[in-house]
Structures are given as C-alpha cells and as structure tokens.
Amino acid sequence: RMAASVKIGGYTCGFIQPVSEDLKCALCRYVARDPHLTSCCGEHYCQVCITPALEGKKPCPSCEQAEFTTILDKRDWKKIQALEACCMMKDRGCEWTGKLEGLGAHLDVDTGDCEYVDVKCPNECDQPVEKRNLQTHLSNSCPKREFTCQYCNFKATYEAISNDH
Numbered sequence: 001r002m003a004a005s006v007k008i009g010g011y012t013c014g015f016i017q018p019v020s021e022d023l024k025c026a027l028c029r030y031v032a033r034d035p036h037l038t039s040c041c042g043e044h045y046c047q048v049c050i051t052p053a054l055e056g057k058k059p060c061p062s063c064e065q066a067e068f069t070t071i072l073d074k075r076d077w078k079k080i081q082a083l084e085a086c087c088m089m090k091d092r093g094c095e096w097t098g099k100l101e102g103l104g105a106h107l108d109v110d111t112g113d114c115e116y117v118d119v120k121c122p123n124e125c126d127q128p129v130e131k132r133n134l135q136t137h138l139s140n141s142c143p144k145r146e147f148t149c150q151y152c153n154f155k156a157t158y159e160a161i162s163n164d165h
Contacts, residue, residue, distance in 0.1 A: 013090075
C-alpha cells in the first residue's frame, strides 16, 4: 500500500538533479508517471493524464489531431525510474534519497522505512498520524484509546470517559 496518493499524473517528489523537459508530461508538467507517447505528434503524457482524452475520443491535447493512440515509452520509463529522487515527505524531515524506482517501497505504509508517512490509527480515530508517532499517539493522544476513570476504575475509550462519564 502506498502512503502517497497517485491520483494526479506525474511524480511530485523532488529530484536531486534538474529533470529534462522531455521527461515531463505535456499536461500536468510533472515528471511523467508511466510515460505514454502519442501516435500523432510524439508528445509525452502520464498515462493517467492522457486516458480521459483517449476514452472520451477527444483530440490530442497537443496537436488536436482527432484520432490518435498511445504506447508506453519504455525507454523514457527506464530513464525516469533511474532518476535520483527525494522522499515526498522531505518537508516533514525524511532524508531518504534514491532511485525513483525505490520510492514506492520506501513509502509503503506496511513495509516501507519512511517514518514520516501518515498511517491509519488502528483504533480508527480518523486522526492523521505519522508512522514514527503512532505508539505515542496510541498511548497518549488517541481519543479512542482504552482509558480507565481515575475515580471509579470504569474502562472505556478516552473519548467516552471524557465526554459521557
């Protein structure tokens, strides 16, 4: 499971070196994720960015040709996967750098080593919690943690005792 959303087309992480414009999507302008090459004008797009035009039988966004197809550009895909990237959680303090192909594994909520990704609280309290802070959250601040009333030893969630008891 990836922690970071991949709903937008291209990669939004930082890169160690400036990235060639040739490796960027013509629509979202990020480094292309699953770069697809158009049959009409040879422009590059993220698969996610170009799919609506293909499915809606719309013209090519770059050259406006009415009918076109795309193909995964494996050469550029390999170049993109080899780019040196920074973790998307760099602004939170993560210092990871490595090849882009390793970013997904680094960010994986269950098996990755990024301690700055948001994980779901097992108590389902709906508060965003960084992986590195989960134990503290469960012990000290989760409103749905088990709690004992100091006056009568009644056990319930902290939220229930604080609000209703």
